[in-house]
Amino acid sequence: MKDAKNVLEISWFTLSSVSPLVNKSIKDAAVRTVTGASIVGIIHEKQFKSNPKADYLFKEGDMVAVVGNQQERNNFKKLASVI
Numbered sequence: 424m425k426d427a428k429n430v431l432e433i434s435w436f437t438l439s440s441v442s443p444l445v446n447k448s449i450k451d452a453a454v455r456t457v458t459g460a461s462i463v464g465i466i467h468e469k470q471f472k473s474n475p476k477a478d479y480l481f482k483e484g485d486m487v488a489v490v491g492n493q494q495e496r497n498n499f500k501k502l503a504s505v506i
Contacts, residue, residue, distance in 0.1 A: 433463065433488055434496045436505045440483045444503050450477035458498035460491035 438444055444452050455461055465472045465479065466486040472479070481487070489499045 438485045444481040459495035460489045460499045464488035
């Protein structure tokens, strides 16, 4: 179990104005289906939302907390086009 930290980690990603996720809901983006990762929190305008609902619309500047293994988090990074 000493390697458990590599199985499930949280990464934070900030969405830019050119992210294809902006103005899409979590459901419409099919984040979990496409990436395998789960969104466990979002910070928008200094307000933290834990476990956002599927109808949450991503906005420019959102800081998104994503949980999953390294590959799943990398998949989210690609989906969100985070550089």
